[in-house]
Amino acid sequence: MTDRIQNLSQLVEQLEALTECSGKITLDKVLDALGDRSFAPVILLAGLILFSPLSGIPGVPTLMGILLLLISTQMLMLRHHLWLPQWLLSRTIPKKPLVRGLGWIEKPAEHLDRLLRPRLGIMVYRAGSLATAGICCIIALLLPVMELIPFSASLAGLALITFGLALVARDGALELLAFALTGSALALIPYYFF
Template sequence: MNLFGSCRIDPAKSLEMDAMTKATEILSALNDAAEGQSEVTLGHVNDQIGHRGTGALLAIPAALEITPIGGIPLVPSTLAFIVAIFAVQIAFGREDMWLPGFLERRNISAAKLTNAVDKLRPAAEWSDRHLGKHLHLLTDEPAPRIVAVAILVLCALVPPLELVPFASSIPMGVIVLFGLALVTRDGRVMALAWAASAIALWAVWKLWP
């Protein structure tokens, strides 16, 4: 019995795919996954967005956390765990992106997914209009692997921050920026993400009881 579902991403082509993918196209893929369904498995969502590159795999679960879906208990930690699984694979240069079978089979309400996509669409449309290829040095190799390590640190902050209302959205918001930087290959966004990560760590230190 296969415990893992996989989505193959060639690292040599990953950034190229990210550069060709618009944020709105990723959201449209999520809508396609939910269309005509009452529930959607995480495995199906992974199949829909995984081939679009590593940035999408990092950004989408984190972005869902800052929508109403993130208000469901334990969902932020689950989404952070999913992001961490992808980040570990990216850090080690793995070609096959996978999720454990028990996560692949986990369901999410199609209506809630569609509602989350609608909430994210204005930001995605703004991204498509204003972001693009700039300062490639900050997004080209080995940047994705370095980013993956930083994301693992941010993911580790999410479970304890669930004790503070809305606080888990701080590290997840930074992860969205990192993922968006890889999707758009925009070094300006990457620089912003690194600055935001430093601010996030300071904010977490201030918020922690």
């Protein structure tokens, strides 16, 4: 277990250390590297996967939707420890795209970390994190539909990255931006179906 991850650079470092180990990278190993109280980093990770080219692999957005639904439901239940079923924990994450994605985000992570700071605490603590969990539940339920709409899963991933970063850095101003991005992602759905 690790101490609480406080910024994006620490998350990238934890995952890079994981990719240097031999063997398959399972979701269980990723969660072990992030810690069992790590709701926010896991939301951030799901967002990174959805924003990356991995979201183009059929089934990945749906799998991230299941993961996100389980996480956000537990946040709404005010659980202190993250629990996931064994069948989900045993899922493997392709190593090469993960390494490539981490390399791609490493430099921007350093710049982002300089901009993020604790502010507007009401947005990221109890009431704000419950609102975030509720929005994440909605995104999770819509991710299977978003697989059919080009780039909508990537936009949802960007919203999740923003939510995750806001919760990790305790930045309420970023949380407000995440709500706006979520509105944009959700607005695409009726556009394609009606």
